[in-house]
Amino acid sequence: MTHFLHTADWQIGRQYGQFETDDAAMLAEARFEVVARIAALAAERRVDAVLVAGDVFDTQGVSDRTVRRLFAAMAAYAGPWVMIAGNHDAALADSVWSRAMQLDCIPPNVHVPLGTGVVDLPAINLAVLAAPLTQRHTYEDVTQAFDALDTEPGRIRVGLAHGSVAGRLPDNIDATNPIAPDRAARARLDYLALGDWHGCLSIDERTWYAGTPEQDRFRGNEPGYVLDVRIEAPGAAPAVERLATGRYRWSAWSETLSLPTDAQALAERMAALRAEDVLRLDVQGHVNMETWDALQQAVDRAAAQVRALLPDLSGLKLEPDDTDLAELRASGYVGAVAAHLQALQADAAQSAVAGEALRLLLRFQRESAMPGGAK
The missing domain is CATH 3.60.21.10 (Metallo-dependent phosphatases)
Incomplete structure (x- = not known):
């Protein structure tokens, strides 16, 4: 033989x-x-x-x-x-x-x-x-x-x-x-x-x-x-x-989010990743501010526990819910800017910048409303 x-x-x-x-x-x-x-x-x-x-x-x-x-x-x-x-x-x-x-x-x-x-x-x-x-x-x-x-x-x-x-x-x-x-x-x-x-x-x-x-x-x-x-x-x-014989496991996930439970399920999947994982993550859909923050934290935690993570959240649109909009109504001007940024997310050329600006605006308003927040 x-x-x-x-x-x-x-x-x-x-x-x-x-x-x-x-x-x-x-x-x-x-x-x-x-x-x-x-x-x-x-x-x-x-x-x-x-x-x-x-x-x-x-x-x-x-x-x-x-x-x-x-x-x-x-x-x-x-x-x-x-x-x-x-x-x-x-x-x-x-x-x-x-x-x-x-x-x-x-x-x-x-x-x-x-x-x-x-x-x-x-x-x-x-x-x-x-x-x-x-x-x-x-x-x-x-x-x-x-x-x-x-x-x-x-x-x-x-x-x-x-x-x-x-x-x-x-x-x-x-x-x-x-x-x-x-x-x-x-x-x-x-x-x-x-x-x-x-x-x-x-x-x-x-x-x-x-x-x-x-x-x-x-x-x-x-x-x-x-x-x-x-x-x-x-x-x-x-x-x-x-x-x-391989040590690392490469995976490509393409996810579409429409409900907070979708983001929660994705966060749970990422939590199960290990040091041998190499992940490319493409996320699309729409979420409110709270879900966006939770998802970003889940991505950051996953990046710390895997070998490598390549996240692409550019296809994820921020759609403020009633709670988010209530925070923005403190100022008519701020609300108008927020509405304009939300509309710009539909433009492929401006979507990423508009989405990031809207997130920053919401976060600023939220922090301003907190005791001891920005004045």
Whole structure:
């Protein structure tokens, strides 16, 4: 039996510019940490090899230190690794891979083929048919060469590639780097290990995307896994097990509020979030001042307890209720200004500014009415 881990899309060096600096740094660090977890899993499970199906690095321009840290993170597993270039780290003449070789930081147990061919591992009866990308985008199926590649009789034949299986991915993505959906059958592969799609996905029993082992975007396509693959003999169906590796859980919530109870329910959901959560929150609808204040406090509390929170409340309109309006009637002029600001919220170009001005006005009037308030 041949036993290996299949992983892909590590995206080492990825930047998270939409987040606060501290959060972005922690999310970037998590990508090194998951590689260390994969190495530890490989050692614990005593696999014969680890196959990495491209996009090891997020860009060609990662620092030398980042390159060295990546290979250091793999140290817990001393068996063979086979990793290929993807579209983000294509094996150009001058690439992150050529730099890694110049830095002499690729360990001897790590195989990095820079062209299509066979990495033969006779000690574990495995032949890896590798198709690294040598440019970011191609419109030819680089795995077509697998059909004609010969391997030693009796070897387990495993393809390793990075691209899009034509017509089989659930969302519309770029048509570049195509891969034939029946490549495993055409090339007599026992298994085809793919990268590029960031979710864990089976195309057929012999063709799998491992997905990224650490979620990195707001898409619920089952990221955060590596695949444990066992093949008893050439021609046997592979036994594939998903192993959870991700630390952070990314979620995108889109909420529409019309009643105070809606805001209360949302606050309760946010209260259940934990340190491993990364949340993008889009809130629309209309609320009174009291509900707005309560919701803002709930958002602030959630931001303190999760890894990262990206709230967008720009679609939430302030509609003063009777209590709010009673406070404004203390001054005819103030009431007129409030009515004008409320009307301006309907203008998309002025909505955010008008809403914030109305909230400040209501808050000022409320504080002015309190004992010891503003005079």
